[in-house]
Amino acid sequence: MSRIVVLDQFTANQIAAGEVVERPASAVKELVENSLDAGATEITVEITAGGLSEITVRDNGWGMDEEDARLALLRHATSKIRGAEDLFRITTLGFRGEALPSIAAVSKLTLKTRPAGSDRGTHLEVEGGQVLSCRPAALAPGTIVQVRDLFYNTPARKKYLKSAGTEGGAVGDALSRLALARPEASIRFIHNRREIFATPGTGKLLEALAAVMGMETARQMLPVEDISRDWLAIRGYAGRPVLHRSNRRQIIVLVNGRYVYSSLVALAVQEAYHTLLPAGRHPVAVISLQVDPELLDVNVHPAKLQVRLAREREVAGAVTRAVREALISTSLVIPGMPAGEAYAGRPPGLPSSGHRGDTRRAVQPGQGEGATIPPLFPAALPPAGSVEDFLPPESPVSPGQCRERDRYVKKDMAAAPEIDWPPAGQPCGDGLLAEDLPGYSCPVCRDGREGETAHDAPVSGESVSTFPPLHYLGQLPPTYLLAAGPGG
Numbered sequence: 036m037s038r039i040v041v042l043d044q045f046t047a048n049q050i051a052a053g054e055v056v057e058r059p060a061s062a063v064k065e066l067v068e069n070s071l072d073a074g075a076t077e078i079t080v081e082i083t084a085g086g087l088s089e090i091t092v093r094d095n096g097w098g099m100d101e102e103d104a105r106l107a108l109l110r111h112a113t114s115k116i117r118g119a120e121d122l123f124r125i126t127t128l129g130f131r132g133e134a135l136p137s138i139a140a141v142s143k144l145t146l147k148t149r150p151a152g153s154d155r156g157t158h159l160e161v162e163g164g165q166v167l168s169c170r171p172a173a174l175a176p177g178t179i180v181q182v183r184d185l186f187y188n189t190p191a192r193k194k195y196l197k198s199a200g201t202e203g204g205a206v207g208d209a210l211s212r213l214a215l216a217r218p219e220a221s222i223r224f225i226h227n228r229r230e231i232f233a234t235p236g237t238g239k240l241l242e243a244l245a246a247v248m249g250m251e252t253a254r255q256m257l258p259v260e261d262i263s264r265d266w267l268a269i270r271g272y273a274g275r276p277v278l279h280r281s282n283r284r285q286i287i288v289l290v291n292g293r294y295v296y297s298s299l300v301a302l303a304v305q306e307a308y309h310t311l312l313p314a315g316r317h318p319v320a321v322i323s324l325q326v327d328p329e330l331l332d333v334n335v336h337p338a339k340l341q342v343r344l345a346r347e348r349e350v351a352g353a354v355t356r357a358v359r360e361a362l363i364s365t366s367l368v369i370p371g372m373p374a375g376e377a378y379a380g381r382p383p384g385l386p387s388s389g390h391r392g393d394t395r396r397a398v399q400p401g402q403g404e405g406a407t408i409p410p411l412f413p414a415a416l417p418p419a420g421s422v423e424d425f426l427p428p429e430s431p432v433s434p435g436q437c438r439e440r441d442r443y444v445k446k447d448m449a450a451a452p453e454i455d456w457p458p459a460g461q462p463c464g465d466g467l468l469a470e471d472l473p474g475y476s477c478p479v480c481r482d483g484r485e486g487e488t489a490h491d492a493p494v495s496g497e498s499v500s501t502f503p504p505l506h507y508l509g510q511l512p513p514t515y516l517l518a519a520g521p522g523g
Contacts, residue, residue, distance in 0.1 A: 045140070045164060047110075055137040058196060059086025059185055060205035062142075065134035066180050067213050070094035071220060072127045073178065076236060080210060081225040085202030090182040098150040098176050101157040101169065108146075108161060110136045125333055128293055138182060140164040141189050145181040149174050163188050207231055211247040212294035215287055215321055218243035244272060244321060248285075252278065252319065257365050259322065261357035266327045267350060269357045273304065274319035276311040276362075289323040291331065295342050300324075303351040307358035322354060 056062050063080055070078050073096030083089040099107060106112045113132030138144060139161045149156030149172070158172035186193035196202060203226050214222040214234045221236025234246040245253035256272035271289075286301045287294065304320045312318060330345040344350055505518035 044110075055133050056141060056185075058205060059090060059202050060209045062086070062090060062138050062182055062185060063092070063206050064209045064213065065129070065138065066090070066092040066182075067210065067222070068128035069134060070096055070178065071213070071217055072129055073097045075177070075220060077221045077223075079223045079225070080206075081228075082203060082206055083227060085197075085199035085204075085226075086182075086206050087185060087196065087199055087202060088183070090180075090185070092180045093177065094179075095175070095177040098153075098178055099148045099157070100150055100153060104146060104148050104157045104159055105166070105169070107135050108139055108159070108164075108166065112136075125331075126291065126328060135180075136164065138185075141192070142185045142187065143183040145183075146178070147172055147174055147180075148178040149176050151176040203227075212287060214243050214247055215240065216289045216292050216294050216323075240270070240321065240323065241272060248319075256319075256321075257361045259320075259357050259361045261353060261360075264353070266330060266346075267353060268325040269322065269353060270325075271320065271322040273307070273322075273358045273361055276308060276318075278319050279312050279316035280319060281316065283317045285319045286317065287321045289321070290342055290344075291324070291326060291328065293333065293342075294340075296340050297342070299347055299351050300354055303354040304358055307355045307362065311362065320358065322358075324350065324354075326350070 055065065059082065063082070063086065067078060067080060070092060073094065075094035075096035077095045079091075079093045081091045081093075103114075109132075111132040113129070140163065143163075144161040146159040146161065147156060156172040156174045158168075158170050160167040160169075186196070197205075207224060207226070210222060210224045211232070214220075214232075218234065218240045219236060219238040221234055223233040224231040232246050234243045241253060241256065241258075244256065252274070255275045255278045257275060259269065259271045259273050261269040283301050283305070286304050288297045288300045289295070290297070300322060304318060304322060308318050326344065332343040335341055335343055503520040503522075505520050508517040508519055
């Protein structure tokens with residue numbers, strides 16, 4: 036009797052499902068990729084309890100007739116490739132024909148679909164990989180896949196799933212990467228009847244990024260582009276140095292419209308920032324690479340999350356240069372004066388509005404309904420002024436008049452009520468000597484408690500200051516003001 040046997044189809048499907056479908060996020064990723072390959076421009080993903088209870092994916096793609104719907108549930112049945120030679124020029128997200136049968140093998144699945152040219156659709160009920168029923172259905176063109184009780188027949192796999200919140204977060208991460216990889220498709224994500232995000236589907240990466248990561252993050256992104264090579268095009272966005280994270284999870288690498296994990300490209304992005312980030316921090320970036328398909332092998336990972344590039348070192352170097360150029364071409368210091376204006380003695384004053392507001396909230400010209408996301412910093416700011424222009428206005432200090440006096444007198448009146456204190460607004464040197472004012476020490480008009488007021492000292496025509504005059508240059512967000520003196 037032979038010791039080697041051919042496994043039955045059910046067992047083979049469950050083994051394959053373990054590689055393709057690891058958790059609810061894996062199922063959602065495969066289903067949405069099928070929708071995108073079917074030409075869908077509107078995709079809605081709704082999950083319950085992190086996808087552990089139910090997953091529903093709706094799209095407006097091409098749809099299938101009954102024959103194709105039945106074939107789609109068979110392993111290695113696909114419309115993406117026709118032969119082995121097509122593996123070297125893959126332009127679709129899926130190509131193996133494993134996703135749908137793998138999901139159906141470990142869940143209770145409902146498939147509703149209708150092609151645009153048909154007057155009726157198809158409704159299939161599948162449980163554990165077995166088709167239970169097939170009947171006509173009335174629905175709009177497109178496909179609806181509903182997955183219930185994922186891993187109901189594989190308790191060992193279900194036992195090691197995380198909490199509903201953790202699994203729901205993983206689903207959101209997978210969808211956000213797909214949304215960034217395909218900004219031309221509108222992707223809507225709903226968890227427990229609450230909308231998490233919805234991308235507009237305009238084809239603009241920045242708008243998809245704003246929908247997924249938030250408007251504040253999108254405002255701090257700089258465009259990255261390098262299309263100088265015929266075999267490689269680099270586009271995307273890189274965050275300003277003020278935008279950083281504790282890990283590299285938000286360095287998102289897209290290759291030919293597919294999210295992939297590439298440590299080499301992520302390190303290339305990190306290298307572009309060099310000393311611009313604090314130690315242990317990592318940038319935020321979305322880098323989209325368009326590579327000649329003949330230089331790319333995507334058939335190296337069960338979930339297609341890793342790829343092989345024939346010229347990966349050249350790609351990494353090009354990414355570093357492109358991101359670096361984006362950083363240095365945009366001034367990371369808020370300009371404080373027009374270019375070419377030199378320091379010339381007394382610096383010019385600022386307009387009455389000054390720079391005291393938060394420049395990140397400055398309104399850009401043309402901003403309003405339909406306007407694109409404004410940059411973090413204005414393209415041009417008013418002429419620079421001195422440091423004094425940023426201080427509150429104060430009256431000049433003359434001999435016998437102290438601007439600090441009232442603040443100190445209020446404290447000392449409580450400490451020595453027996454002193455006949457002068458009224459507010461009067462010169463602090465009108466007959467009151469230091470020994471008459473116990474506890475009173477004015478940093479402007481008194482040198483200490485030697486019994487002599489500063490007003491008794493000789494006064495020259497010019498005020499004496501050990502702090503040199505400074506010319507305001509700009510702001511290094513978010514903390515520092517930069518200035519230069521006569522010596523630089």
